[in-house]
């Protein structure tokens with residue numbers, strides 16, 4: 001028995017040795033699964049309803065001085081997105097870029113075989129085809145319209161062949177030429193300002209269809225100020241100089257051609273105002289494209305004077321271009337290499353720099369030269385074009401410019417609108433509410449909500465430049481735009497001094513205006529508040545923190561509005577009395593449509609700024625500024641806005657109807673009186689937003705209103721103290737706290753209760769002032785006269 005027992009235990013021991021590893025692994029696995037499950041349920045059990053600030057991810061926190069440390073930096077996409085978008089392997093060593101897929105836009109345009117474009121579906125797979133891309137850039141909208149029209153008209157009429165070309169059949173359909181080797185696909189129109197340039201200009205756009213090459217036609221305006229065209233030219237230049245990329249990366253294109261838009265009166269052929277020249281940037285684009293394609297210019301650059309005959313010039317250029325394209329389709333010129341060495345071309349260009357202006361040919365001259373000589377031919381079929389347009393641009397070392405030089409049209413335009421330009425990049429302007437308050441006719445909503453008397457407030461900006469082109473902005477036709485600061489920088493004390501002097505000068509000029517109240521006029525010579533919201537982007541200014549400190553040292557409060565496009569600068573921002581971000585839409589597409597941002601990663605930047613704002617909410621008063629534009633960002637967006645509030649958890653949400661200014665630019669952007677909501681519509685939106693916030697349990701309520709300027713305030717319940725809203729600021733306490741140098745938060749400088757007349761439901765107009773009602777059918781809408789200088793700006 002004992003022997004049997006001992007042999008059994010030996011068997012068991014053997015069995016244990018055989019199965020011990022899988023058994024231990026199985027037990028450990030089961031333990032892990034159970035532990036994870038328990039953890040999951042523990043978390044779920046402790047979840048207590050709607051998200052509170054501490055539970056929202058990801059978390060950033062502010063330092064005692066109000067700054068936020070960011071784990072990563074947002075680089076300027078205008079110049080550096082290439083390095084991010086290159087294939088991973090190309091970052092570690094030299095590599096030839098061979099191309100990738102592109103996002104395609106709707107194919108449009110006319111349709112006929114031979115010279116006219118046709119839809120892909122109708123093609124025989126072996127048929128050679130040419131895809132035309134019409135690229136454009138536009139700051140104020142006109143080039144976009146020209147581009148659409150151009151694409152519609154391309155090949156829409158019989159070829160306008162100059163003699164001695166053979167006559168063609170009457171009628172609108174052009175019979176295919178018997179020797180036609182390739183046909184044209186309907187053109188694709190693309191806006192360079194929003195395109196991922198890497199997809200199109202590091203290697204040719206990849207077209208899914210086989211046997212298809214592309215032609216790039218570029219319609220480019222010129223701006224002497226910084227504009228999106230700069231980013232495009234920079235991209236072309238970087239591509240050319242990038243050692244990882246083939247020297248002629250676009251050489252497999254069938255060809256390219258450029259048409260420039262400019263203003264000959266302001267910027268003649270030689271150097272014009274602010275250093276710009278007529279169509280200077282179009283010429284530069286033409287030069288870079290020639291280098292990148294290895295000289296595949298199918299037709300010389302055309303130029304149109306927008307104050308003259310731009311439409312006629314474009315038509316003429318198109319008609320000649322059609323012939324050149326036709327030749328391209330007929331001949332064997334669709335080749336990988338046309339034998340032109342771009343490096344030789346560059347050398348020639350530099351050698352010939354001194355003779356450049358002589359070689360310039362305007363489109364009128366091109367027309368004449370073509371009529372008087374032969375019709376244009378492709379290089380392969382006829383040798384190089386007689387005029388080398390790559391030599392038209394003089395290259396000089398880049399120098400740092402002033403943002404708004406005194407002799408620039410921007411300066412003239414802004415001063416005409418009532419701005420005082422301070423130094424080279426700042427501006428100050430008397431707000432219409434300051435004037436109104438001086439006359440006892442009421443202050444702006446900042447008085448009703450936060451206790452700011454408008455006649456003690458200065459509206460200024462240390463950066464007239466902005467990185468958006470909002471549809472409702474007054475100034476995008478005139479104010480500079482850019483994604484990065486690339487101008488000379490003025491010292492903060494000079495800006496503050498200049499701004500205050502400019503402000504007081506304008507106050508002095510109010511002396512003779514009927515109805516000015518003597519007491520307020522006298523008080524107005526001590527600025528107590530500064531609204532950094534005039535126009536442009538104040539946090540763009542590299543010394544913004546020093547500027548703010550100087551205001552605070554003088555016991556001037558700061559209200560700073562930023563456009564949520566500069567997370568790095570926002571994170572670095574120190575104490576502000578009240579910090580705003582403009583929330584002009586609740587989703588990416590809507591934001592693109594309304595703000596027309598220059599940054600390609602605008603949505604990521606926007607979301608990052610909300611995170612940063614949330615991190616700052618324990619240090620300062622934070623505000624979301626919503627500007628409602630009917631037909632753009634009101635309808636169906638309430639839930640989206642509530643989501644954004646949940647993300648940023650601002651102390652306040654200001655909701656304001658857009659202000660209509662009726663400038664040609666706003667009209668061009670598709671804005672009319674129809675887009676201005678009535679106050680009742682704003683109120684209805686506010687009620688719905690409040691409900692959406694309540695549903696999420698976020699702890700907000702409708703606190704105050706200023707019907708006079710179509711503005712309503714939603715506030716965090718933190719400001720509902722002892723049964724009353726407390727939205728007004730204790731400015732004296734704010735400065736004391738700063739001077740004490742201890743850590744403090746926004747609830748440490750809460751002022752007295754919000755005035756009864758300002759509380760939601762009571763209208764928001766101080767009975768001590770005299771209300772002046774507007775007559776007419778648009779009563780209840782905020783309309784401003786522009787450019788009289790009477791108005792607040794789009795984000796003011």
Ligand SMILES: Cc1cc2nc3c(=O)[nH]c(=O)nc-3n(C[C@H](O)[C@H](O)[C@H](O)COP(=O)(O)O)c2cc1C
Pocket residue numbers: 137138139140141142143144221222223224225261262263264267275276277278279280306409410477478
């Ligand atoms: C501030 C400003 C600067 C300009 N600079 C130049 C220039 O240097 N050269 C030029 O030929 N045209 C210049 N123009 C004219 C524009 O190129 C022209 O108005 C063009 O049609 C604008 O196109 P867009 O509406 O598509 O932005 C300038 C226009 C403005 C408003």
Ligand code: SF4
Pocket residue numbers: 466467468469470472473474475476534535536537563582793794795796
């Ligand atoms: S409204 Fe403000 S953010 Fe928008 S473009 Fe104008 S200045 Fe820039």
